[in-house]
Amino acid sequence: MERSPRYRIDQGRASLPFSASEYDLRIGGLRAIMDATGVETTVLTSMHGIAYYSGFLRGLHAPPSALVVTASEDVTISAGAGTNRRWPGGHGEDLCYDEAERDGFWRAILSVTRPGRVVGYEGDDLPDAHLDRLKAILDPAGLVDVAPATARQRMRRSVAEIALIRRVGKVADAGARAIRDAVKAGVRESDVAAAGRDAMESETARSVPAAECQDSRVWFRSGPNTAAAREPAGARKLQAGDILSLGVAPVIAGYCAALERTMFLGEVDAASLKIWQATVAAHELAMALPKPGIRLAEVAATIDGFLEDRGLGQYRTGAPPGQDCRCEPALDPGEYTDTMLEPGMVIAVTTGLTVPDGRPGAGGYRARDILVITGNGNKQITKLPRGTEFNLIG
Numbered sequence: 001m002e003r004s005p006r007y008r009i010d011q012g013r014a015s016l017p018f019s020a021s022e023y024d025l026r027i028g029g030l031r032a033i034m035d036a037t038g039v040e041t042t043v044l045t046s047m048h049g050i051a052y053y054s055g056f057l058r059g060l061h062a063p064p065s066a067l068v069v070t071a072s073e074d075v076t077i078s079a080g081a082g083t084n085r086r087w088p089g090g091h092g093e094d095l096c097y098d099e100a101e102r103d104g105f106w107r108a109i110l111s112v113t114r115p116g117r118v119v120g121y122e123g124d125d126l127p128d129a130h131l132d133r134l135k136a137i138l139d140p141a142g143l144v145d146v147a148p149a150t151a152r153q154r155m156r157r158s159v160a161e162i163a164l165i166r167r168v169g170k171v172a173d174a175g176a177r178a179i180r181d182a183v184k185a186g187v188r189e190s191d192v193a194a195a196g197r198d199a200m201e202s203e204t205a206r207s208v209p210a211a212e213c214q215d216s217r218v219w220f221r222s223g224p225n226t227a228a229a230r231e232p233a234g235a236r237k238l239q240a241g242d243i244l245s246l247g248v249a250p251v252i253a254g255y256c257a258a259l260e261r262t263m264f265l266g267e268v269d270a271a272s273l274k275i276w277q278a279t280v281a282a283h284e285l286a287m288a289l290p291k292p293g294i295r296l297a298e299v300a301a302t303i304d305g306f307l308e309d310r311g312l313g314q315y316r317t318g319a320p321p322g323q324d325c326r327c328e329p330a331l332d333p334g335e336y337t338d339t340m341l342e343p344g345m346v347i348a349v350t351t352g353l354t355v356p357d358g359r360p361g362a363g364g365y366r367a368r369d370i371l372v373i374t375g376n377g378n379k380q381i382t383k384l385p386r387g388t389e390f391n392l393i394g
Helices: 020-037 047-054 104-113 128-138 147-154 157-183 188-207 222-226 271-287 298-308
Strands: 041-044 064-070 074-079 093-097 118-121 142-147 217-222 243-249 259-265 346-355 363-373 378-380
Touching: 020 047, 020 064, 020 074, 020 147, 020 243, 041 104, 041 243, 047 064, 047 074, 047 147, 064 104, 093 104, 104 128, 118 128, 147 259, 157 188, 157 217, 157 243, 157 346, 157 363, 188 217, 188 243, 217 222, 222 243, 222 363, 243 363, 259 346, 271 298, 271 346, 271 363, 298 346
Parallel strands: 041 118, 074 093, 118 142
Antiparallel strands: 041 064, 064 074, 217 243, 243 259, 259 363, 346 363, 363 378
């Protein structure tokens, strides 16, 4: 029997990270955006957009997928093969397309949207070539970029989201502690990093059994290698007196809680200690400032001034407070970000200095934590101590 190039498969639904009522609320918020902008159907194509409204998180290298939302339907569109995952099992309906069919992805979307509608799309995700196919296949009566409005909706986290991010933060802490415990003279960077990765996978399996260990990352560098932030570990063996840079970024259901720390092995010279202490002090200040009514740009400017006063501004490399490892343009880090913080927002605070080789205290100094904004301040999600005493090992 010949099969349609668009079909549904029932192989049992994967468990979703949130309740059906949570997704109903999110979809309701998107439909309110559509009503306000005259959009009849929205086609979301970004990983974060699809995951937020449906719970379906595609693999990084999977074929294209989408979420189509109309006034009465929400349908995930994904390839019938090659997703490298279980059946998507997202909120709402699921529809597969045949990759062998020309424009099969867009024709599957068309089967839900119908032609001649006002279509909402994510302008920051669709390159021109894909936008051209959208126009050619869907024949929209009009196009509206809904990316800014959906980003604003996403950056105000629900109680359920914050609870999950806290669990991811515990995974980050477990990975960082395992890295710290594995640090010894003569051990390779890659072996230390592997200890952190294994610990995060074990903690993920323990605390969120239904989660898949996908896209989590570990960085560990030593000595002169610390000048490059967030690079893979190598085969260099640790030596007494080394500056060490650890970073972990566990991801569960698309939610990340990144943590970074600077450590020293065995001993630390006076010049390095001074810069290290200044980095920790700047980070402590940056952690204390975020609260409702404060703009991200104000926090960034305060930290810049703190480092300039200590003659370290020229070495600044860490991104100012901003997004919590999600693609939320309004929470991008930087002095140019005018977003005012509100309760329920989750942000990353990063402090970094890189002193060039040949100068006293040469190396990369970094700290990174995740905060949730509360009614009158903030609470820290990642908990590993930052002080120089705790992170002077051996």
